[in-house]
Every structure is written in C-alpha cells, then in structure tokens.
Amino acid sequence: MPFRVVFEDDSIFIVDKPQGLATTPGKNPSLCEEVFALLPDLAVVRGYKPGEGGLLHRLDNETGGLVLFAKTGQAFRYYTLQMKEEKIIKHYTAVVTRKPPAESGIITVPIAHHFKSKKKMVVAAGRDTVPGSITRGSGARPVKYRGRPQPAQTQWRVIGPHEYGFLLKVTITKGVRHQIRVHLAYAGMPIAGDKLYYLRGEAETPELPRHLLYASGIEFSSFRGKQVNLKIPAAF
16 A cells, blocks of 8 residues: 555545655556555545546645545535635645745745646746736746636745755645645745756756655544644655
C-alpha cells in the first residue's frame, strides 16, 4: 500500500499521498486505484468524473500529502459544498529558493490557463495589463492566457531556513489548479525543484527529483459536525 491512512469516519477517508504518485487514473498507477482496491465502496460514489469515485480534490503528481475521499454520495455533496464555500482550510509546507520579502504575506491575484500550454497556469492581473494578457513587473513581456480567470488567495508565513532555501507554511481555502506554485513564483519565491514555474534566467534545482510542496494540514467540520484538525510532517 503506497499511501498512509490518516483519518477515517463514516463519511470521509483521508490519506497521505506520496510524492510522485498520480492522484487520478491514467497511464501510470494512481492513488484512486490504490484506495479503491482497499475500499471498493468508494469507487462507486458518484463524484466529479467516472473512475474517480468519491475523490474530493487532486494533488499534482509531485505534490504529496493529504487527499480526501467521500464515502457516500450524500457526504460527497456535503464536502464539495464546504469546499465551494471555502470552509475547508488547507495548509501546505513549501520550500522556496529565494528569500521572502517579509515574514508573512498574502497573494491575491486571479489565475488562468496559459494561452498555449495545457500544463501551465498564469496569473491574470498585474502592471501594464492589456485584454487577454498579463505583465509581471516593468519591462516584462506579456503572458497571454485563455478562459476566465479564477480568483485565488494564498497566505504564506516563513517557518525558517532550509537546505534548499526557506521553509514556508502556506494556507489556502480555494484550490485553483497550481495555485500555490503559480502565486509563489509570481511573488518572486519559486518552489525548489519546480521545473514548470521557476523564474526566467534561474536554473531549477537539479538535485531535486520533485518540487518541495506538501499538503501537510487540513481543518474542516465533518459531515457529523465534528471539528477535524489534521497535521502531518512533510516528507522533506
């Protein structure tokens, strides 16, 4: 079993996904398939997509940490509403390669899909903007985007130094795709080992096989009204 069970009640099943394991089924082995082999009833929950069962959210392949599965259709509807209303608080541990400008901060800029790359997201606000593009800072080239930008807010706080830079605690309540990676890079603090969002002119960290981002905590009110606060150590 490549994952560790962290929490379970009659409505939800929470595991610690290892870095490098895909969340959803595809060409490679996935967390969903491993979880459903252990608990087949979770596979038949009507969730977001066929084959994903009661999966409530995803983590990028290289991001490890807490992943939630609803155990019933009623629980799935409850938790998806909690997420939509931003009542589920997610905490991450990240290592960034550049010194943060302060001890803490909040990044509030919308995020959109890159106009060409299906793998990449971009911020969709900033200085010298024109319709359909974003400029980061004076003299930077516009980065085009497609679709409607999604609002996103990322809070961060410095925990201390790290071998590869600086250790941060990052908190979000609404997870836009690649939100933390995009926001931190936009703020001049790219995540160590992130080959997709490292800053132009700055080589990614070659010693790292994966970026250093981990879903290490979560707070929510369960389907039965119990307050749940989980914390796990990051695997780096």
